[in-house]
Amino acid sequence: MRFAGQEALVVARTLAGEPTYDIRLDDGRLIKYAAESDLEPIEGDGSESPPASARPTGSGGSNPGGMQ
Numbered sequence: 001m002r003f004a005g006q007e008a009l010v011v012a013r014t015l016a017g018e019p020t021y022d023i024r025l026d027d028g029r030l031i032k033y034a035a036e037s038d039l040e041p042i043e044g045d046g047s048e049s050p051p052a053s054a055r056p057t058g059s060g061g062s063n064p065g066g067m068q
Contacts, residue, residue, distance in 0.1 A: 002040040003031060010039075 012022035
């Protein structure tokens with residue numbers, strides 16, 4: 001990702017309301033609550049979803065009814 005022209009790594013995301021992100025810039029600074037519109041993807045940085053062949057298959061667990 002890029003934020004304000006600098007490469008950055010997303011380290012957290014809020015789920016409530018408008019999604020925002022905590023990001024760590026290459027220089028080590030942490031930016032909290034960055035808006036999604038302020039972030040720019042970098043082509044080929046691996047942030048895209050893996051191809052279907054690389055995704056796990058199956059139910060993912062033995063509890064078909066969800067969390068208890």
